[in-house]
Amino acid sequence: MGPAGRTLLAWDFDWSLIEENSDTWVIGQLGADEIYRKGREAGMPWTQLMDHTLREAAALLGRTREDVEAALQATPLHPELADLLRAAAAVEGGEAVDIVVLSDANTVYIDTILAHHGLRQLVAEVHTNPAEWRGGVLRVGPYHSKPHSCSRRCPANLCKGKVLLELLERRRAAGRQYSRVLYVGDGRGDFCPAVLLLHGGGTAAGGGDAAAADGGGGGSQSPCGGSGNRVYARQEYPDGLPCSLSVMLRNEAHGDGGSPASASVAAVAGRQAGAEAEARVVPWRRPQELAQLLRRELHLAA
Template sequence: MAASNGGAPLVVFDFDKTIVDCDSDNWVVDALGATGRFDELLRHLPWNHAIDAMMGELHAEGRTAEDVRACLRAAPLSPHVAAAIRSAHARGCELRVLSDANAFFIDAVLAHHGLAGYFAGTDTNPAHVDPAGRLRIRPYHEFAAPAPGHGCALPSCPPNMCKGKVMERILLQEEEAAAAARRRRRVVVYLGDGRGDYCPSLKLREGDYVMPRAGYPVCDLIAASPPAAAVRGWDGFEDLARVLLGIVDAEIARAVAEQGDAAAATTNVVVPDCRALPLPLPARQEAALLPQAVRVPN
């Protein structure tokens, strides 16, 4: 199908344990032999600050950003996930990443697997390599005083990133684009696995879909208090591809059917046939049919 299909959903992916089958922070730390030190940092620092500090320690030991990138090239990414991404894009879906990983890790993995060009955007913790060659990772929402943080009271959201706030922005942009184009907002499909994926699930509306990974924390939260969106779980990456593409195909088919119904309604409007209308009478014949004046004698 052409990549401009109006019925294709907007698909938003979490990254860790959804696109890749690991936690990318732990994957890098373990691969570089720093697991014990990272665990020690986590005793004193929030996760996002701890991974930044860990990158600083590794840099001080002579580890480079390219060493980190090399670790990420080995991170497990199922061919079923890659195929699902390519197939959803080919069907006309816009794809995005919404993740509590970081931009450097995500970009490295997607580029290695040739998938970067399929995504229209990524919302995640910013990261960059500074002039000294040290990888810096910052929180998406600054939360150290006097920064206000994200303001979400949901306990499943970590302090550095509320995915629900990001999802609200995505949905608002979708609604504004739909209003400008005088069309219905696209259906949104969200895939995730962790506690942080619960808040964005709650922002979805009826008609949208959330795809939680079976057996992972988000499933328990959804089971306890379901969102308005339809829940379509997946268990394993072959199942992810099957469920996701099933939703995409069903939404495209529904849009096509609605367009067909609208076209049929327009076609079935009864237009009077001019040939069936009475023709105007000639002037003399019309005059002959009019009542004649009564003559009155003088």
């Protein structure tokens, strides 16, 4: 059975769809770790650090576009997740699945890796930092050119919650309404969209006036907070280290305070809401396991 209606399957990229961090993977393959380390110690923001490292790898180490592309093509992506994407994209009719990627990597990395595995045309939208080749050097810039004013610890260059909310609003305005959103993630940047999907978008990232614009039937219901939403939160990396998203969601569900005197009605209601939200978080550790969980949720043959 399962809920009828279109599903949005939204992916983080690094350590969610691929079994690596594409940024640090490429740096390692280029032998540019020392350049990266120095920039990091100097306190550069992430996208600026990536842009700097790629520029210096070209200027000081002579690394070429071909070197970067070879590194991208060697990035590990589990074949069972590739098969899952193909199966999900092949579903037609009322229970069709639309696939999008929200990532703090960059457009060239994601397009190149997906295309290498024959998956690029299955992904409806990729939202990530813009990148382009200029004279054999890959230049990377921030996704948001203006401050996003999100308070959920999103990096300055990208608030995935804001991106997801705008994506859902845009698609709804174009007549495409989703019965649920399945979100796959592992990192700090995935906390913001995860909270929106689990608790609704009422306090959503400061998007300005667009949200209030439609007078249509749905009332003030945010496009984000459906009970069918699931957050597939990775629990640990292959080296056993815990993933930030799962830790942040656990802290949020249990309330950081936890004072023994908090037996008020509000505190009890808050704990109940936390428990309900936590029940919609699906833990996973390995890509094979994630592929199985998503196949079950989407009613795809194993």
